[in-house]
Amino acid sequence: MSNKSSELSSHALSAREAVAVVMILTFALDIRVLPLFATQPAGHAGWLAVLLQFGYMLFFFHIFYKFLISFSGQNFAQIAKTIWGRTLGFFVVFSYILWLLLILSFNINMFGARLSHSQYPGQNKAMLIAIFVVFAVIVVRSGIVPIARMTRLCFFMLVTIFIILIVLWLPSFRWENFMPVTYLDLPNAGLSSLKVLYTGAFSVLILVLSDKIASLKNIRRIGFKSITLLSGLKVCVVLAAIGILGPQLISRIPFTLNTMINSIAFSSSLERIDSFLGVLFTVAEFMFIAIVSFCFLHLIRSLFGLDRMAPYLILLALSLFFGGNYIGNTFFALHELEEAFIYPLSLVMGFVIPLLLYVTGKIRRVVQ
């Protein structure tokens, strides 16, 4: 019995680890896009958008929880095939594989762009992408459990650092930047809340990892608490961005948080805090790439019923490197691609399709 439980613990995620994995996916993207997406088109009422998306996230996490308990120990391919049949289920899961490949290529390029913009100016972006890819594949090879344990530590550090940052940003606030907020701002805040929801679309990957979760005990409570904590932090970050930079300037700066961090000059010992924070942001982005890469491989494995994934790691590395290089040259084009295509596609994959699966599952009485 003790051997079996130790096997499970080394090859399966606990509820906290599964939730931490999902939260870091959201947070890693928020580092790059949150202030920008929250203020378009809500402007100075962008923090209201984050409050609205908090409600959506609770609702959708509840739906994911229902899938987890109804299909305990089954992977996402089995869930889709059970609810929608073998053929449609196959195409749905295949579309998720293509979506994840697009997301990986896009985000690897954007992370390389952020590094070459902030910490390594003039550095060849392709080399930064190559380093990211090599380390991601090495980490993916070890499995999801070590990744999840690293993620828990990273998530805790990120939350702590952001709380400290918010306190350090307070002297730089200009309160007139986000006042007044009236009922007239609500429609724009509603539109912005859909944009902010984009980063939460990756919480659907908890269904991809559903067969890797050992125990679902308290996962809903842990998930709700984590979403509440993260949303509170996001409201504070957006308030800080609007308070320090103002909504007009946010739309003109590619990496808002980097600029905000440079505004901190509390004492001479904290003036170079941007270097340390840059490392932390890079770790979060790296965890995003590693987790999504694992989910990508896991989806392929579950869709085609494969046993070994080791032979496919080289193909994964080549796909990520050349996909990341080919997806775009200029930051402007990538930003437009994200606004025009990736963001609506992610909303569909992350929320619309799971909602349709849930409704169909309820009608067919296979979902609790």
Add this chain to the structure above:
Amino acid sequence: MKWGILIGLWLALLVYFVWECFQFLPRGEKKELWVFGGWLFLVGILISVNIHSSAADPRFAELFLRLFY
């Protein structure tokens, strides 16, 4: 020059595929070999497109935006 690199690339991919055949087939993993071969082919196309494009050529993002917007 570029055509030489492309031919070399596809030869290298073919050699890699043949090598992997000797890993998969003794274990009876035919389905895995098909998946591997299909993915390798798509990766070959992706690498070929990368090699063939020069720095000034539009990439996926620019092409997509031109087509649909």
